[in-house]
Amino acid sequence: MTISEKSLDAEGLRARVADVLATHDPATTDRLEFLRARFDAGLAWVHFPVGLGGLDAPRELQAAVDAEFAAAGAPDNNPRRIGIGLGMAAPTILKFGGEELKQRLLRPLWTGEEVWCQLFSEPGAGSDLAALATRAVRDEGTGDWIVNGQKVWTSSAHTAQWAILVTRTDPDVPKHRGMTYFVLDMTQPGVEVRPLRQITGEAEFNEVFLTDARIPDAQRLGEVGAGWQVAQTTLMNERVAIGGNAQPREGGMAGKVAGTWRDRPELRTPELRDRLVKLWAEAEAFRLAGSRLRQQLAVGQPGPEGSGMKLAFATVAQELAALELEILGEDALRYDDWSMRRPELVDFTGREAGYRYLRSKGNSIEGGTSEVLRNIISERVLGLPAEPRTDKDVAWKDLPR
Amino acid sequence: MTDADLLYSDVETDLRASVRDLLTDHCEPASLLARVESDEPYDRALWRTLAGELGAAGLAVPDELGGQGASAREVALVLEELGRSAAPVPFLGSAVLATSALLGCDTAADAVADLVRRLATGEAVGALAVPLSTMTDAGFPGDVTAGADGTLSGTVRSVADGTAADVFVVAATGPDGPGLYAVDAAAADVSAPVSFDLTRPIADVTFHGAAATRLAGPDRAPDAVTGALLTGAGLLASEQLGLAQWCLDETVEYLKNRYQFGRPVGSFQALKHRLADLWLELVGARAAARYAADTLARGDADAPVAVATAQSYCAETAVHAAEECIQLHGGIGMTWEHPAHLYLKRAKASQVAFGAPGRHRAVLGDLVDLPA
Numbered sequence: 163m164t165i166s167e168k169s170l171d172a173e174g175l176r177a178r179v180a181d182v183l184a185t186h187d188p189a190t191t192d193r194l195e196f197l198r199a200r201f202d203a204g205l206a207w208v209h210f211p212v213g214l215g216g217l218d219a220p221r222e223l224q225a226a227v228d229a230e231f232a233a234a235g236a237p238d239n240n241p242r243r244i245g246i247g248l249g250m251a252a253p254t255i256l257k258f259g260g261e262e263l264k265q266r267l268l269r270p271l272w273t274g275e276e277v278w279c280q281l282f283s284e285p286g287a288g289s290d291l292a293a294l295a296t297r298a299v300r301d302e303g304t305g306d307w308i309v310n311g312q313k314v315w316t317s318s319a320h321t322a323q324w325a326i327l328v329t330r331t332d333p334d335v336p337k338h339r340g341m342t343y344f345v346l347d348m349t350q351p352g353v354e355v356r357p358l359r360q361i362t363g364e365a366e367f368n369e370v371f372l373t374d375a376r377i378p379d380a381q382r383l384g385e386v387g388a389g390w391q392v393a394q395t396t397l398m399n400e401r402v403a404i405g406g407n408a409q410p411r412e413g414g415m416a417g418k419v420a421g422t423w424r425d426r427p428e429l430r431t432p433e434l435r436d437r438l439v440k441l442w443a444e445a446e447a448f449r450l451a452g453s454r455l456r457q458q459l460a461v462g463q464p465g466p467e468g469s470g471m472k473l474a475f476a477t478v479a480q481e482l483a484a485l486e487l488e489i490l491g492e493d494a495l496r497y498d499d500w501s502m503r504r505p506e507l508v509d510f511t512g513r514e515a516g517y518r519y520l521r522s523k524g525n526s527i528e529g530g531t532s533e534v535l536r537n538i539i540s541e542r543v544l545g546l547p548a549e550p551r552t553d554k555d556v557a558w559k560d561l562p563r
Numbered sequence: 564m565t566d567a568d569l570l571y572s573d574v575e576t577d578l579r580a581s582v583r584d585l586l587t588d589h590c591e592p593a594s595l596l597a598r599v600e601s602d603e604p605y606d607r608a609l610w611r612t613l614a615g616e617l618g619a620a621g622l623a624v625p626d627e628l629g630g631q632g633a634s635a636r637e638v639a640l641v642l643e644e645l646g647r648s649a650a651p652v653p654f655l656g657s658a659v660l661a662t663s664a665l666l667g668c669d670t671a672a673d674a675v676a677d678l679v680r681r682l683a684t685g686e687a688v689g690a691l692a693v694p695l696s697t698m699t700d701a702g703f704p705g706d707v708t709a710g711a712d713g714t715l716s717g718t719v720r721s722v723a724d725g726t727a728a729d730v731f732v733v734a735a736t737g738p739d740g741p742g743l744y745a746v747d748a749a750a751a752d753v754s755a756p757v758s759f760d761l762t763r764p765i766a767d768v769t770f771h772g773a774a775a776t777r778l779a780g781p782d783r784a785p786d787a788v789t790g791a792l793l794t795g796a797g798l799l800a801s802e803q804l805g806l807a808q809w810c811l812d813e814t815v816e817y818l819k820n821r822y823q824f825g826r827p828v829g830s831f832q833a834l835k836h837r838l839a840d841l842w843l844e845l846v847g848a849r850a851a852a853r854y855a856a857d858t859l860a861r862g863d864a865d866a867p868v869a870v871a872t873a874q875s876y877c878a879e880t881a882v883h884a885a886e887e888c889i890q891l892h893g894g895i896g897m898t899w900e901h902p903a904h905l906y907l908k909r910a911k912a913s914q915v916a917f918g919a920p921g922r923h924r925a926v927l928g929d930l931v932d933l934p935a
């Protein structure tokens with residue numbers, strides 16, 4: 163049986179995995195060479211098209227493929243390091259990119275050879291992303307776009323080769339209509355990256371200054387003026403990526419605080435215990451809600467519950483982290499290290515309790531503030547009317563700012 | 564823990580539709596108030612259809628004992644719908660508590676099998692003679708004693724659905740230890756105190772040397788009572804979920820149509836965000852309630868954790884939903900004529916049922932190794 167004849171079910175995919183393993187022994191094959199071979203066999207993301215790392219197979223089969231490779235001791239692409247590329251850039255490029263662009267970008271994105279970052283938020287455009295001011299102007303001579311502006315809250319900008327970028331291309335129309343979406347080469351001279359230090363002391367994020375940065379028109383995703391619609395694809399994938407993973411009981415923050423409680427009997431009081439168990443139960447209820455959501459997806463009946471998972475995750479994590487400091491008492495008066503660092507990976511439950519408390523504050527801001535999520539739930543799930551808007555029919559250049 | 568099915572099966576969805584149709588026809592909120600203020604607060608016609616025709620009273624009872632051979636999952640689903648309607652039927656007392664206690668006895672014994680069959684078919688209404696507020700870990704009830712002649716004496720206060728009962732399942736301690744007994748309601752002195760929850764009235768039940776049939780002795784009676792309380796607490800979470808869902812739906816509809824300041828009040832963020840938070844609580848409550856029902860249905864070892872989680876969480880969700888319903892309805896929500904108060908009273912009484920949330924958290928802390 164040749165590869166192309168193998169069926170697109172779990173059995174057929176297992177046979178394909180076996181082929182890759184047979185021709186590229188993980189024990190002796192160079193990591194990058196192995197990952198490229200896996201991509202070329204269509205086993206990177208099986209639901210992607212043939213030739214772009216996939217097989218047009220059902221997405222549910224991916225987990226089994228990942229498990230087969232892991233069981234064989236194969237290297238993975240360190241997905242946490244390249245989360246923005248995998249979770250946000252790739253689906254957007256796939257949906258809106260030209261054929262040549264997809265061929266050029268998706269393989270090194272998946273193998274991790276090229277790291278991606280997201281240039282969306284600006285100092286003047288946070289929750290109101292559509293207010294963004296970074297200008298892209300067409301150079302009529304070359305057809306390239308010349309970009310000027312400032313972006314902020316950019317993870318991985320200092321290691322990124324590429325960025326997904328939303329710009330203002332027409333200031334004379336209402337804000338949602340005058341944007342255009344690009345992929346930007348971060349290594350060019352017009353791109354300056356500065357660390358943005360945050361309340362934990364470290365700098366996960368960056369500010370990115372764009373000064374006459376140049377983008378060939380072939381790197382535009384979607385039509386000129388359709389950047390908002392393209393960005394929706396990215397943002398939808400971002401919210402799925404945060405707070406949507408399977409967790410064991412006491413996974414995440416609940417396990418950290420429970421561990422402290424078990425290790426430090428001398429700190430226990432009845433009042434702290436009731437609060438701890440209350441939060442434990444809440445964390446457990448939403449862990450089960452996450453399982454329920456995945457069961458709904460598996461039978462093809464996604465419910466509206468997904469909109470709430472990130473909101474619940476943020477609230478519970480913050481309350482648990484805050485409680486842990488109260489449990490710790492005197493130990494909560496100390497912090498492990500305020501020195502400026504640039505972590506490659508971010509672990510919300512890493513380091514010590516003080517860090518976890520401070521880092522959790524970001525959970526209700528990043529990837530959509532809890533307030534914006536409440537608007538989305540109340541309008542899209544519950545069907546309540548929107549607040550009256552004053553910014554929808556006004557040209558972007560005439561908006562107060 | 565990993566095998567739990569947290570969804571609603573097709574069969575369960577069909578069952579929900581049947582029960583909801585019935586309740587829509589017989590139990591709309593506007594007539595609920597007239598019903599509970601009448602001389603007959605229980606809707607017996609509704610109960611006959613629900614128990615007799617739909618077979619809802621015997622869902623978790625095996626076929627050979629006259630039931631439907633389904634499980635706690637289906638019982639939970641009926642409770643969701645009953646909670647949504649605050650339906651005045653003795654389902655919790657008879658189909659959940661009394662039936663669960665009986666199923667904890669030796670069902671090969673004629674007396675047990677006969678009573679299970681009568682309750683499962685709706686021929687008779689049962690009630691478990693314990694205060695509704697009895698905590699799941701309270702130990703064997705001590706209110707009633709059994710004499711050497713097998714008659715029962717004692718008083719049990721605040722029995723759920725006691726005024727509707729034809730027969731009481733009574734935990735009593737006799738010369739040879741704890742036992743479970745059946746007593747005809749005619750042999751008991753049943754009084755109806757003013758009940759905080761108008762749609763599930765309580766009864767005070769006194770036995771003066773009442774004739775009784777012994778259903779279980781010391782070997783089974785304590786576990787039968789504990790099992791019934793655990794099942795009751797776990798499945799009540801689904802009723803609380805259904806109640807909360809009604810409160811949310813009703814409030815959302817009201818806020819879409821109520822105009823103040825020249826716009827629907829549901830367009831104000833201050834109100835929308837409260838409802839979004841409430842909706843999110845229901846997402847958690849639904850998962851917790853489904854997990855409790857599923858573990859009870861499978862006899863899973865994690866059931867006590869699931870019940871304590873669900874009961875502590877869903878009880879608070881129901882009260883929060885009912886309180887938001889009153890507040891966000893504004894003045895009309897505070898009136899006797901609007902049904903919101905019936906839901907608030909059910910929610911608050913149910914929060915105390917089987918022990919208030921803090922007591923379930925204390926139990927949960929012990930179960931999951933978060934010691935005091």
